[in-house]
Amino acid sequence: MKVMKYKKLYLVVSIVVLIPGIISMLLFGLKLSVDFTGGSTFKYSFDQDVDKSRLISIFEGEGVDVETISMQNGNEAEIRTKPLENDVSNSIKQQVVGLFPGAELVSSQTVGPAVGKETTKNAFIALGWASLAILLYISYAFRGIPKPYSSFRFGASAIIAMLHDAFLVLGIFSLLGHYAGIEVDALFMTAVLTVIGFSVHDSIVVFDRIRENLRKLPKSWNFEKVVNHSIVETLSRSISTSLTVIITLASLYILGGETIKTFVLALLVGIISGTYSSIFTASPFLVLWEDRIFLRKHKKSK
Amino acid sequence: MIKNIYARLILVILIFLVSSVVLFGSHHFSLFDGRLNVDLRELKRGLDLSGGVRITLVADVSKIETAEEEKAVESAKEIIRRRIDLLGVSEPHIVSIKTKEDYRIVVEIPGVEDIESAVALIGETAQLRFKIVNKEIEWSPDKFFEIIQDVDSWKDTGITGADLVGVDVLFGQQEGLNAGGPQIHLKFSREGREKFSNIAKENIGRPVGLFLDNNPFPLSAPIISEDLAEGIISDPVITGNFDLKTARSLSIQLRAGALPVPVKVLQQETIGATLGGESVQKSFFAGSTGLLIVIIFLIFKYGRNGVLASLSLLIYTVVVLAIFKIIPVVVTLPGIAGFILSIGMATDANILIFERIKEEIRWNKPKAIAIDLGFDRAWNSIKDSNISSLITSFILFQLGTGPVRGFALTLAIGILVSLFSSIFVVRTFIKLVGSLGDERA
Numbered sequence: 001m002k003v004m005k006y007k008k009l010y011l012v013v014s015i016v017v018l019i020p021g022i023i024s025m026l027l028f029g030l031k032l033s034v035d036f037t038g039g040s041t042f043k044y045s046f047d048q049d050v051d052k053s054r055l056i057s058i059f060e061g062e063g064v065d066v067e068t069i070s071m072q073n074g075n076e077a078e079i080r081t082k083p084l085e086n087d088v089s090n091s092i093k094q095q096v097v098g099l100f101p102g103a104e105l106v107s108s109q110t111v112g113p114a115v116g117k118e119t120t121k122n123a124f125i126a127l128g129w130a131s132l133a134i135l136l137y138i139s140y141a142f143r144g145i146p147k148p149y150s151s152f153r154f155g156a157s158a159i160i161a162m163l164h165d166a167f168l169v170l171g172i173f174s175l176l177g178h179y180a181g182i183e184v185d186a187l188f189m190t191a192v193l194t195v196i197g198f199s200v201h202d203s204i205v206v207f208d209r210i211r212e213n214l215r216k217l218p219k220s221w222n223f224e225k226v227v228n229h230s231i232v233e234t235l236s237r238s239i240s241t242s243l244t245v246i247i248t249l250a251s252l253y254i255l256g257g258e259t260i261k262t263f264v265l266a267l268l269v270g271i272i273s274g275t276y277s278s279i280f281t282a283s284p285f286l287v288l289w290e291d292r293i294f295l296r297k298h299k300k301s302k
Numbered sequence: 303m304i305k306n307i308y309a310r311l312i313l314v315i316l317i318f319l320v321s322s323v324v325l326f327g328s329h330h331f332s333l334f335d336g337r338l339n340v341d342l343r344e345l346k347r348g349l350d351l352s353g354g355v356r357i358t359l360v361a362d363v364s365k366i367e368t369a370e371e372e373k374a375v376e377s378a379k380e381i382i383r384r385r386i387d388l389l390g391v392s393e394p395h396i397v398s399i400k401t402k403e404d405y406r407i408v409v410e411i412p413g414v415e416d417i418e419s420a421v422a423l424i425g426e427t428a429q430l431r432f433k434i435v436n437k438e439i440e441w442s443p444d445k446f447f448e449i450i451q452d453v454d455s456w457k458d459t460g461i462t463g464a465d466l467v468g469v470d471v472l473f474g475q476q477e478g479l480n481a482g483g484p485q486i487h488l489k490f491s492r493e494g495r496e497k498f499s500n501i502a503k504e505n506i507g508r509p510v511g512l513f514l515d516n517n518p519f520p521l522s523a524p525i526i527s528e529d530l531a532e533g534i535i536s537d538p539v540i541t542g543n544f545d546l547k548t549a550r551s552l553s554i555q556l557r558a559g560a561l562p563v564p565v566k567v568l569q570q571e572t573i574g575a576t577l578g579g580e581s582v583q584k585s586f587f588a589g590s591t592g593l594l595i596v597i598i599f600l601i602f603k604y605g606r607n608g609v610l611a612s613l614s615l616l617i618y619t620v621v622v623l624a625i626f627k628i629i630p631v632v633v634t635l636p637g638i639a640g641f642i643l644s645i646g647m648a649t650d651a652n653i654l655i656f657e658r659i660k661e662e663i664r665w666n667k668p669k670a671i672a673i674d675l676g677f678d679r680a681w682n683s684i685k686d687s688n689i690s691s692l693i694t695s696f697i698l699f700q701l702g703t704g705p706v707r708g709f710a711l712t713l714a715i716g717i718l719v720s721l722f723s724s725i726f727v728v729r730t731f732i733k734l735v736g737s738l739g740d741e742r743a
Contacts, residue, residue, distance in 0.1 A: 086567070090418070107572050108417075126701040133693045141686050190636055190698070190709045194643060197694035201647070201687040205654065208683040237657040244599060244653070245646040248592035252642065255588035260635050267643075 004228040007284035014164055014281045021171015024178060030170065031177030033185040039067065040084040040108065042092075046075045047102035055079070058095045062088055076106075126193060127166070131159050134200050138207075145211050148297065149223070153289050154211075158203040161282035165199040165273045166192055169266055187263045195270025198245075202238065202278035207286075209234050223294070224287050231279055242275040310730040318617050321624035345627055347412070348634030348708065349395075354412035355420050358569040361405040366563060374562045375405045381561055382409060382424045385554055395632060407565065417572050423551050430463035433511040433520070434501060441508045443525075449509075450523045456511055459501050465494025469553040471546070484549035502526045514552075585635065589642050593619075596649060604656045610731040611652040611724070618648055618723035625715055636709035640695075644716020647691065651724035654680040670736065677729055684725070688717050 044055075052069060055077060059066050068080045084092075089108060097103050138155035145151055169192055176182040209230040217226055249271065253264045349356055361378055363371045379398045386394045386409070395410040414420055433456040435441060435449060449455050470487045490498055502510070511520035597615065600608035622641065626633060659676030667675060695717070698710035 086418075086421070086570075105572075108570075122701050126697050129701065130694050130697045133697060134690050137690055137693060138686075141689075187636055190639075193694060193698055194640075194709075194713075197691045200690045200694075201650075204687045204690060205683045208686055212679075212682070233661065234657075236660075237653055240599075240603060240653045240657070241646075241650040244596045244649045245643075247595045247599065248589070248642055248646055251592035251595065252585065252588045252639075255591060256585040257583075257588075257635070260585060260639060263636070263639060267639075 001232050002228060003231050003279070004224050004284065004287060007224075007287055010280040010284045011288070014277065018164065018167055018171060021168060021174055024174040025167075025171055028174055028178040030174050031181065031183045033183040040081050040089060042079045042081075042089070042108045043106040044077045044079070044096060045104050045106050046077070046100050048100065049075060050077065050100060052077070054099065055096070058092060058099065061095070062092055064088065064092070127196070130193065130196055131162070134162070135159050138200075138204065142207065142211055146214050148294065149214065149290060150293075153286060153293075154207050157282045157286040157289065158200050158207065160285050161203050161274075161277040162196050162199040164277050164281050165195050165270055168273045169195055169270045172269055173266065182262060184262065184266075187260070188266055191263050191266035191270065194267060195274060198271055199274035199277060202241075202274050203282040205237065206231060206234055206278050206283060210283075210286075223290050227283050227287050231283060235279075238275055238279065242271065245271050307730065307733050310726070311734060314617070314727050314730055318620060321617075321621045324624040324627055325620055345623070346395075346630045346632045348632045348637065349410050349412060352412040354410060354572075355414050355417045356569075356571045357409045357411075357417075357421055357424065357567060359407045359409065359424070359565040360568045361407060362564045362566065363405055371405065372400070375400075375407065378561045378563050378565065379407055382407065385424055386411060405563075406568065417570055419551065421567055421570060423554065430466070431513045432459045432461040432498070432501075433457060433513055434459055434505050435508050435511075446509075446523075450511065450520055453518050456513075456520075459497075459510075461494060461497050461501070465491055465497060471549045471553050484546045486549055486553050585638055589638065592642065593645065596645075600649070600652070606735065607652075607656050607659075607728075607732060610735065611649070611656070611728055614652075614723045614727040614731065615645065615648065617727055618645070618719055621723070622716055622719050625719065626712070631711055631715070632708060633712075634708045637712040640709040640712035641716055644713055644720055647688065647717055648720030648724045651680075651684045651688070651720060652728055654683055655724070655728070673732060673736070677725065681725070684721070688721060692717055 050071070052071060056066050056069060059079065059081065064081050064084060066079055066081055068078075070078045072078070093105050093108075096105075135152075135155040135158075138158055139151045142151035142154045145154070173182065173184055173188065177184065210227055213226050213230050213233075217229065221229075246268065249264055249268045253261060253268060256264060359382075361375050363374060366374050375398050379396055383394060383396050386396075395412075397408050399406040399408060409424055411420060435455050436457050439449060439455050441449070466488050469489070471484050472487050505526050507525065509523040509525050511523045513519075514521045593615070597608075597612040600611050602608070604611065622644070625631075631637065655676050658680040659672050662672035662675045662679075663669060692714060695710040695714040699707050699714070
């Protein structure tokens with residue numbers, strides 16, 4: 001199997017797959033939940049069918065703009081507003097119960113915008129530190145590879161693949177947010193960070209085999225051939241592992257609770273992308289990079 | 303590590319048994335004179351699983367010296383804990399968080415749904431001060447309301463809620479505005495009693511004002527009778543036009559003491575238990591189904607080794623849950639997700655090993671040697687990939703908040719245990735089965 005023959009094509013595919021999501025990110029961004037934006041969310045349940053506009057007028061009567069309102073089954077409403085003071089939301093609650101007897105406030109949540117900014121900031125900080133730490137770790141763990149190959153380039157390629165996976169998940173959820181109204185919450189961040197961990201996990205397994213084969217295989221083999229051989233050797237493992245994880249996540253998605261669906265979906269997209277990228281992004285990138293360095297040195301020595 | 307196969311097996315069995323006792327037992331005991339409390343009655347469940355309220359408070363430390371800030375916030379945390387304990391609800395989970403800008407206290411109370419009264423209870427400072435009417439002011443019962451409502455007529459005595467040892471809510475029989483209504487009875491400490499008597503003796507027939515926090519008007523202003531001054535009636539009583547709920551909440555605040563720093567509610571959430579409960583059951587069922595399919599897959603693909611790996615996954619699950627119980631880890635939905643993902647990583651380690659063994663056999667190594675080589679050579683990949691995942695979970699734990707931390711913690715514990723189960727345990731099993739002389743497979 002000559003997997004690496006089409007290395008440039010894989011990189012093009014990786015980039016092309018990213019493009020719609022990135023455009024969507026630039027145009028629409030992510031549909032952020034209250035975790036990020038700050039605001040109040042109220043969930044009411046009713047024992048009767050309720051007219052949306054009457055509910056909205058209660059809020060407007062208190063001088064509160066309703067940002068979104070979504071009805072489920074006609075007897076459950078989720079209303080989102082700017083952050084509200086306690087007495088305002090209490091007064092609204094009394095009016096709702098007054099107007100619709102049997103109404104119940106299932107949950108109410110008010111997040112100060114400060115939390116939102118900080119949460120987002122923390123996520124980016126975490127992403128930065130994680131990339132740096134993993135880059136350092138791979139550079140250290142792979143320090144023994146034979147010259148002229150560099151452990152830093154292995155680390156950097158793993159990070160490239162990782163960023164590919166992270167941005168793919170972000171992009172897809174930007175599209176899902178715009179077209180399907182799926183919101184991302186603080187849990188989603190956890191998912192993206194997990195995807196990062198998994199992505200690197202997968203790349204390392206492939207790279208580890210490349211490292212081993214660089215020592216073991218005949219010196220006459222060029223780098224691309226070694227990488228190709230390593231990928232083929234680890235293919236069975238890559239597929240098996242991804243399958244077990246995907247099975248678990250799929251059963252969580254299909255059978256699991258509503259609260260974790262977005263989270264699991266993000267993981268599912270990320271894990272699939274992670275397996276793909278370890279073979280079709282990290283490795284081709286590494287081969288092209290090492291080849292370039294090799295060619296440059298070769299020219300110099302001539 | 304340990305060479306002797308039977309010593310290894312005994313160790314594995316021992317760890318499994320201890321973990322099972324921890325997981326399935328319901329022990330509750332203290333060691334070292336109560337310094338170490340071991341509570342194994344149940345897995346601690348987070349709010350998203352049990353339902354309840356979460357309140358995030360910001361502590362205003364602007365009036366506190368920088369060096370004392372942390373101490374003040376910690377003691378505020380303790381006082382909030384005492385207030386909730388006095389309310390008698392289930393164990394609250396309270397953490398203080400220092401952010402760059404401010405100090406936060408996050409209070410989670412499982413099983414409580416009335417968020418307003420919870421906020422009122424924990425969010426207010428309750429400093430009781432005793433004041434007397436200035437000596438220069440001529441006291442006459444006719445001018446009662448005029449005097450007590452004038453801020454200038456009161457003088458602080460230095461007696462505060464700190465001089466009290468007890469606060470009780472009783473129903474009074476006195477006549478007046480709130481006859482038969484709830485009253486708050488104050489019990490002084492010995493020094494407090496002395497201080498109060500000294501002042502009371504000079505003020506017989508005059509009112510003593512009980513002031514709460516910075517409220518300019520007294521909560522209650524009983525007239526000091528001779529009996530009260532001489533200690534015949536032992537303690538003063540706060541009467542007022544309040545209902546039982548207010549009286550009780552007030553008495554809890556007085557008893558628990560004042561918050562050393564003012565706090566402001568930043569965020570409050572009510573989390574429905576039914577939502578959590580349903581979600582948990584579903585997710586638990588989903589996780590078990592996923593695990594079952596993974597086991598079938600492993601057995602299908604790797605035969606006897608797959609069976610042994612599945613057995614070790616079982617041990618793995620029991621050990622991890624036992625560790626959750628001991629630490630204790632508050633189990634949340636993201637936590638369960640982290641746990642299930644770590645099962646995936648544990649399985650990956652075994653797949654790496656089994657694939658490697660297959661490869662070594664393909665390269666014409668004798669089977670026994672191929673097994674050893676498989677474990678040894680797969681170790682590099684397992685080590686590097688798991689360390690990178692541990693690094694990620696460490697960073698998540700450090701920089702994340704709330705549920706994200708829970709996820710990172712369960713993932714990290716899961717990864718560490720998976721190294722034990724997928725390498726030590728599986729290797730022991732495979733060697734054991736091999737040494738029993740079964741050479742067919």
